[in-house]
Amino acid sequence: MTLLPSQIIEVAVPLPIERTFHYLVPSRLSEATAPGKRVLVPFGNRRLTAYVLAIVETADTTKLKEILDVLDDEELWTKKELEFFRWIASYYMHPLGEVLRTALPAGINLQTRKSQGNEDELSGGRSVRHETWFRAGNGTEPQRTLGTKAAALLEFLRQDGVNSAAELRRRFGQCTPQLKRLEELGLVEREQREVYRDPFRNEASVRDIPRVLNQHQQTAFVQISSSLDRHEFSPFLLHGVTGSGKTEVYLQAIAHALEQGRNALVLVPEISLTPQLVYRFRARFGGGIAILHSGLSDGERYDEWRRIRRGLVRIVIGARSAIFAPLEQIGIIVVDEEHEASFKQADNLRYNARDLALVRGQLEGTTVVLGSATPLVTTLYAVEQGRLGLLELPTRAGGSRLPVVETIAMQGIKSTISPQLHQSLVETVAEGGQAIIFLNRRGFATFLVCGECSQPLTCPNCSVTLTYHRQRRQSVCHYCDYAVPAPGTCPSCGALELKELGAGTERVEHDLVELLPQARILRMDSDTTSGKGSHNRLLSRMADGSADILIGTQMITKGHDFPGVTLVGVISAEASLNMPDFRSSERTFQVLSQVFGRAGRGDAPGRVLLQALNPTHYAIQCAINHDGAGFYQQELEFRRETGYPPFAFLAAIGISGTSEQNVGQRSEVTTALLLQLKNKLKLRIEILGPAPAPLYRLRGRFRRQILLKAHSRNDLRRLITDWLSHRTPPAAIREMIDIDPVDMM
Numbered sequence: 097m098t099l100l101p102s103q104i105i106e107v108a109v110p111l112p113i114e115r116t117f118h119y120l121v122p123s124r125l126s127e128a129t130a131p132g133k134r135v136l137v138p139f140g141n142r143r144l145t146a147y148v149l150a151i152v153e154t155a156d157t158t159k160l161k162e163i164l165d166v167l168d169d170e171e172l173w174t175k176k177e178l179e180f181f182r183w184i185a186s187y188y189m190h191p192l193g194e195v196l197r198t199a200l201p202a203g204i205n206l207q208t209r210k211s212q213g214n215e216d217e218l219s220g221g222r223s224v225r226h227e228t229w230f231r232a233g234n235g236t237e238p239q240r241t242l243g244t245k246a247a248a249l250l251e252f253l254r255q256d257g258v259n260s261a262a263e264l265r266r267r268f269g270q271c272t273p274q275l276k277r278l279e280e281l282g283l284v285e286r287e288q289r290e291v292y293r294d295p296f297r298n299e300a301s302v303r304d305i306p307r308v309l310n311q312h313q314q315t316a317f318v319q320i321s322s323s324l325d326r327h328e329f330s331p332f333l334l335h336g337v338t339g340s341g342k343t344e345v346y347l348q349a350i351a352h353a354l355e356q357g358r359n360a361l362v363l364v365p366e367i368s369l370t371p372q373l374v375y376r377f378r379a380r381f382g383g384g385i386a387i388l389h390s391g392l393s394d395g396e397r398y399d400e401w402r403r404i405r406r407g408l409v410r411i412v413i414g415a416r417s418a419i420f421a422p423l424e425q426i427g428i429i430v431v432d433e434e435h436e437a438s439f440k441q442a443d444n445l446r447y448n449a450r451d452l453a454l455v456r457g458q459l460e461g462t463t464v465v466l467g468s469a470t471p472l473v474t475t476l477y478a479v480e481q482g483r484l485g486l487l488e489l490p491t492r493a494g495g496s497r498l499p500v501v502e503t504i505a506m507q508g509i510k511s512t513i514s515p516q517l518h519q520s521l522v523e524t525v526a527e528g529g530q531a532i533i534f535l536n537r538r539g540f541a542t543f544l545v546c547g548e549c550s551q552p553l554t555c556p557n558c559s560v561t562l563t564y565h566r567q568r569r570q571s572v573c574h575y576c577d578y579a580v581p582a583p584g585t586c587p588s589c590g591a592l593e594l595k596e597l598g599a600g601t602e603r604v605e606h607d608l609v610e611l612l613p614q615a616r617i618l619r620m621d622s623d624t625t626s627g628k629g630s631h632n633r634l635l636s637r638m639a640d641g642s643a644d645i646l647i648g649t650q651m652i653t654k655g656h657d658f659p660g661v662t663l664v665g666v667i668s669a670e671a672s673l674n675m676p677d678f679r680s681s682e683r684t685f686q687v688l689s690q691v692f693g694r695a696g697r698g699d700a701p702g703r704v705l706l707q708a709l710n711p712t713h714y715a716i717q718c719a720i721n722h723d724g725a726g727f728y729q730q731e732l733e734f735r736r737e738t739g740y741p742p743f744a745f746l747a748a749i750g751i752s753g754t755s756e757q758n759v760g761q762r763s764e765v766t767t768a769l770l771l772q773l774k775n776k777l778k779l780r781i782e783i784l785g786p787a788p789a790p791l792y793r794l795r796g797r798f799r800r801q802i803l804l805k806a807h808s809r810n811d812l813r814r815l816i817t818d819w820l821s822h823r824t825p826p827a828a829i830r831e832m833i834d835i836d837p838v839d840m841m
């Protein structure tokens with residue numbers, strides 16, 4: 097888009113400012129300026145990167161400043177994408193400039209400098225990697241002066257066209273002086289080509305062909321592909337029990353979109369946990385796939401981003417931030433494991449990629465498939481209301497059955513592993529089967545408690561106990577990484593005797609090694625998977641049968657397909673039930689169902705042993721009976737009675753700071769203001785709090801929460817908008833808004 101001299105643009109700046117700004121474009125820059133690019137602008141007494149949103153037709157030009165520079169050669173975003181980002185900014189009540197900054201790959205901002213105002217001043221990314229290529233030129237050759245190697249090089253380039261410097265060196269050995277000479281003579285020309293770092297490097301993939309779909313898969317596939325043929329927004333829930341072959345449906349649906357010349361966006365909870373899924377996509381489709389996830393270096397991420405932007409990619413697979421991928425011509429968006437809380441970003445722009453998939457799908461007129469064995473209660477409710485189409489896979493794809501779950505009463509049992517579980521493990525390993533042992537707590541002991549004064553060891557920065565890690569010989573805070581040598585002494589009374597309370601995965605591993613000295617045992621939790629590729633190594637040892645037992649946290653529950661696993665053991669059924677969060681029943685049902693679902697996926701039937709103190713809760717009972725419908729009914733009733741989603745919309749306002757007194761005062765002031773505005777506007781909103789957050793102290797900050805509950809999203813928006821315009825900017829206090837909060841800790 098070409099600009100005439102003295103045209104005006106609307107820009108957003110990456111600062112906590114709600115509004116957008118206007119600038120003049122001097123004629124020397126008008127050619128280069130376009131919506132979707134970044135520009136450098138004077139802002140107060142500093143210079144800032146700003147994002148061009150639009151070219152404005154009319155505005156008062158008298159007070160406008162001129163932009164200083166255009167930072168991008170190519171547009172970063174299309175108009176459609178900018179529209180999507182405006183929607184996000186408005187919905188999450190977050191400054192548009194910060195939304196845009198969040199949407200950019202980190203690598204593009206490598207050159208971040210701190211300038212006078214202590215604000216980030218950004219300039220164009222520099223992390224593009226180049227490679228030198230040579231081609232034959234038009235110069236006439238003075239035959240006699242060319243050496244043999246130079247002549248051979250020239251001949252080769254004339255025959256073979258353009259070649260990279262690396263390729264020429266491979267064929268001719270060291271040839272830099274010859275190439276330089278040829279270039280001086282105009283006989284060869286040099287060009288710089290951008291190269292993309294390949295996150296799949298060194299990974300071969302085997303070609304895989306589509307499977308014959310079973311009847312349920314076929315029905316689901318037909319519905320998805322006919323919605324693709326209609327080229328309009330159509331959202332579905334693909335509700336398939338564990339092992340029902342949802343991935344195969346995604347693969348074939350995506351193949352259909354590709355045949356139409358359209359592209360696919362696939363969101364997964366955390367890619368490093370699902371290498372199998374990425375592997376299957378590559379095996380099916382070969383190249384043209386970009387992956388975006390936290391394990392990439394900034395450079396790799398930026399490269400993937402540019403490959404997508406330039407249309408070199410047909411399929412993007414990524415964790416939540418992939419919802420911002422600059423993919424055009426999208427035909428289908430898949431959200432795998434749609435129930436996972438990790439689709440919600442926990443700080444700054446608190447977006448939910450699962451929800452945004454529906455928004456982007458609507459803006460772009462695509463098919464959206466949300467897949468899960470344990471969908472959110474709110475998702476099932478949306479199906480009931482007719483807002484999502486339902487596709488069901490009620491049976492396992494390979495014909496195997498869901499495992500039988502047996503409960504083991506743990507009253508009076510002191511050890512982590514009951515005699516029954518021990519016995520079953522011995523039998524499973526003897527028969528050549530594999531087992532998965534689940535406990536959603538890492539470390540050795542949950543915490544240490546003083547034998548003299550009974551004080552538990554707690555974190556000085558957070559209101560939590562320290563977890564004892566035996567191998568590291570430390571007691572560690574899982575929130576801020578504070579650590580002290582352990583076992584150590586009691587910080588309250590100096591006593592030497594500290595007792596271990598509660599068990600973590602490290603303890604379970606220790607006990608299992610003692611109980612089954614012959615078994616090959618692996619542990620997978622965030623302590624054993626910090627190294628690059630470590631997930632992959634652990635998972636492939638399970639896959640190729642070189643391990644017998646895998647112990648792990650919720651990491652092991654996610655989508656893994658190990659046909660050899662016939663036994664699943666759960667150390668504590670109630671572990672996730674007592675969280676102070678209205679979703680704790682739902683999470684318990686989901687995590688138990690998912691971990692049960694790892695058993696018996698192959699030919700041999702699966703068995704689950706569930707250790708429990710009190711398994712009467714409906715979340716546990718429904719999981720035991722694989723009764724998703726029953727759980728939904730009871731949970732919906734609970735939500736109706738307590739007034740939580742889907743029967744209310746929520747927004748949380750979090751207030752935090754290092755001074756307990758200031759945080760307390762500010763939260764009272766904020767609550768009073770909210771109440772006053774609510775009454776003035778006559779809105780029907782419940783204002784709860786200010787209450788101390790369940791994690792009252794986190795990384796040295798005190799935290800209080802105000803929860804807003806409303807029947808109308810509009811009322812909620814009106815109140816918050818009004819509050820934002822009335823509140824005084826908090827000093828030394830952070831006050832954040834969380835729309836549709838997921839984690840209430």
Ligand SMILES: Nc1ncnc2c1ncn2[C@@H]1O[C@H](COP(=O)(O)OP(=O)(O)OP(=O)(O)O)[C@@H](O)[C@H]1O
Pocket residue numbers: 307308309310313336337338339340341342343344468469493494654655656657693
């Ligand atoms: N039509 C089919 N015929 C035979 N086997 C199939 C078919 N479809 C899928 N499978 C196999 O069934 C197994 C389970 O499939 P997949 O992993 O896709 O299930 P899923 O629904 O994603 O499970 P989960 O939700 O537990 O992760 C895989 O080994 C897959 O190869």
Ligand SMILES: [Zn+2]
Pocket residue numbers: 546547548549550551586587588589590591
């Ligand atoms: Zn003590």
Ligand SMILES: [Zn+2]
Pocket residue numbers: 555556557558573574575576577578795
């Ligand atoms: Zn801490």
